Each structure stands twice: as structure tokens, then as C-alpha cells.
Amino acid sequence: MPDAPEYKPVEDSVPKVDNAVAVGENLSFQRKWWRFERAVWVFFGLIILADVAGAFGRGPVAKAQQQTDSLTLHYERIERTTTPSTMTFQFAPSAIQQGHVHLFVSQSVIKQLGAQRISPQPEQSILSDGGITYTFPATSANALVEISLEPALPGVYHMETGVPGMQPIQARVVVMP
Amino acid sequence: MAFWTILRAAFGYFFLIFIVRIVGRRPGKQLTPFEFVLIFYLGGLTLTGMVGGEVSLTNAVCQILTVAMCHYGLARIRQRSDRLAEILDGTPLMLLEGNTWRALTMQRTRITDNDVMAMARDQGLKTLDEIDTATLERNGEISIIPKEQED
Known part of the structure; x- marks a missing residue:
């Protein structure tokens, strides 16, 4: 025998006034x-x-710049997840030694900020403590290096960069979802 | 990361519900080309953010399941809480009552007298005089109750 259906009395929650x-x-x-x-x-x-x-x-608000004697860093202090951006390093003449410049970037630039490629290609990449040191041939002042970024995950990340042996640049980058 | 795709799907669902609620109640029979553009465009833009670069079938299935669960959960809570139902759907609103327009309601809901007349014609009414009440229902439709025929 099938189960009996469940019943509930009809209750109108809306009061009826004047048959309206x-x-x-x-x-x-x-x-x-x-x-x-x-x-x-x-x-x-x-x-x-x-x-x-x-x-x-x-x-405009997201763009930032930091400068030391050897390096000027142009970056975006606010990034977006899976959205490409470019971090630009501009070397001062004092950074060029024996036709080369060395650039240290912390691991957070490579991993959290999602470095996709570096231009120009470095002559040498050396794994160092907490990051990578790149070596580029350079003959003129104001040499530029660009790193294309594409962060994978949102968060607040701290990065450090600079010419080894000189004053480093520290920055905080917020990656929006 | 799988967690983020699930979170994006849930966020996209709740965000769209909120936006559609704010934009206003004009779906259903009042859906004009004007609203079609809004609905498809909102859907498309939300999809971009939800899927991101992950176009795998696994991702699609998991996100669909997430949206289904969000919907089920919201429907259950809505069923139990009159307050939430009111927040999600609003309340029915009188637009026309006894030959008088509810001007503020019409203005705030962005509904014109032509919208009401279109629904009246749908019910075979020829003039506004024949309408007793016009109500904007919670589902966005306008219900018309004709005046009783005088013998």
C-alpha cells in the first residue's frame, strides 16, 4: 500500500481586507x-x-617606480591574476662593470609574480640565495631589461631586486583576484 | 589551483544574483531586447572570470556542480526564511490600483505605463480603465486583475 501523502492546512499569510x-x-x-x-x-x-x-x-595608480644609485625599477604595485604585465629594470652607468650588468631578482618574482620571460636573454643565470642572478652584456648606460609577469594566484607578495653588492630595492606587490 | 576555480564559480553565482537583483525586476514576459543584451552580456562576462585559463572538462563539471550546490543551498535557506526570500526576490508591488498609478513604485522599478498596458492587452483588455489592479510580481511579471463587469 502506498504511503499516504502529507497534508497541511492552507494558511494565507496575507490578510484579506474588503475582498481586495x-x-x-x-x-x-x-x-x-x-x-x-x-x-x-x-x-x-x-x-x-x-x-x-x-x-x-x-x-596610473598601480604604476610605481623605485630608484637606487645603480638601478631604476618600474613595476606595478597592483597586479591582476593571469593578466600580463611588464617589470622594467633600467641600469645606471655605475651598474655596468667590465661590459656586464648583474641583476638579482628574488624568488617571489619568478614564482608568485609568475615571470614568463626575460628580455634580452641573459648570458648567464645563477641560482643564488633566495633568487636568481642574471648576467647581461651591456655597453651603454640606461640599459633596459624587461621581465614579463603573469601572476597565477592572488595575494600580497614581497620582492627584492638589485645589482649585487649595491643597495637593493624592496617592494610589495598586491595581486588582485 | 582547484580551490580557486570553485571559489570563482561560487563568487560568480552570488555576484550575478546580487547584480540582477540590483539592476531590477524585468525578466519573464517583460523581457525586451534591452534586457536580452544585459542578461547575455552579464553571463558572458561572468563566464570569462569564472573559467579563466582553465578550460578543461573537469573544471567545467566541478564549477557547474558548485553553482548547482550554491543554488540548492540558497533555495533551501530562502524557503525557510521569509526575510531572505524578501531580500532575494523583493515583495509584490502594486503599480495601479483603482485608476491610480503608484508613481513612486513605477519610477523606482523603472516600469512605464506602456509596460502595464502591454500586459493588459495580453489579457484582452482594451483600456487602462478596465484594470482593477496591476501588480509587479516577485518573478518580474505584471499581473493584471480586470474590473468586475457591472450588470
């Missing part, structure tokens, strides 16, 4: 919601403005 249509309108809630909606639209506008400014990466 039982709508269940809640205007006080709705007015609160409309106020909330207006606030949300303002918030959306602010988010878009912040985005255009680069507060979430890929804009």
Missing part, C-alpha cells in the same frame, strides 16, 4: 531596499572610478 487582492506588498521593506539600491549604485560608480584610476591594477 491579497498581494502581500511590503512597502516599508521596499523603501529600505530602494535606499539600499541607491547606495549600491553610488558604490558601483566609485568602484568603476577606482578601477579606471588603477586602484585594482592596470592604471
